[in-house]
Amino acid sequence: MIHAMHRGVTFVLYQLTLMLGILMMPVALFTRRLGVTLPVNRLVDAAGTAYERASAGAHAQSN
Structure with missing residues (x-):
């Protein structure tokens, strides 16, 4: 459940x-x-990695 x-x-x-x-x-x-880059892509990548880890953990526990 958690x-x-x-x-x-x-x-x-x-x-x-x-x-x-x-x-x-x-x-x-x-x-x-202006020569400044925003790290938005790192934020999206980090969130995607966290979701993939959460999904993989759920799949491992269901097997």
């Missing part, structure tokens, strides 16, 4: 970081022209 809830929460957080990345794209493109 693992299913953990997986659900990490999925929601992953989706929110994807939405944030999409919404921040114009800002990121503008700041890149």
Whole structure:
């Protein structure tokens, strides 16, 4: 039960970081022209990795 809830929460957080990345794209493109890069891709990658680990842990426990 706890693992299913953990997986659900990490999925929601992953989706929110994807939405944030999409919404921040114009800002990121503008700041890149100024020579500054925003680490949004690292945030999305970290959230994706956390969700994959949560999913893999749930699959391992169900087998």
